[in-house]
Amino acid sequence: MRTESPKQSFTFSGLLCSTLGHDYVVTRKITNHINEYRCTNCGKEVTDSMTGRLEILTSKTRQLNTSLADFFQKKMRRKIPVSYEKANL
Numbered sequence: 001m002r003t004e005s006p007k008q009s010f011t012f013s014g015l016l017c018s019t020l021g022h023d024y025v026v027t028r029k030i031t032n033h034i035n036e037y038r039c040t041n042c043g044k045e046v047t048d049s050m051t052g053r054l055e056i057l058t059s060k061t062r063q064l065n066t067s068l069a070d071f072f073q074k075k076m077r078r079k080i081p082v083s084y085e086k087a088n089l
């Protein structure tokens with residue numbers, strides 16, 4: 001007896017991904033540890049979360065990543081003038 005949900009639709013790419021796993025490529029680098037990825041087979045988008053797991057990329061997480069990337073870049077940029085100031089003291 002089959003217990004599969006009738007709502008589930010199987011596409012070839014979806015089947016490929018569920019069998020072999022998603023083929024993710026990095027679409028955006030957020031920080032040194034956090035990236036956004038897209039599956040080249042089914043187009044599923046995920047992101048590294050703060051907990052180190054992969055999370056589905058929603059408009060909310062995308063927005064969060066944007067502000068995180070912004071914050072990270074500012075932090076990285078700030079590192080240079082601080083050491084420069086110290087050198088001048």
Ligand SMILES: [Zn+2]
Binds near residue numbers: 022039
């Ligand atoms: Zn996939």
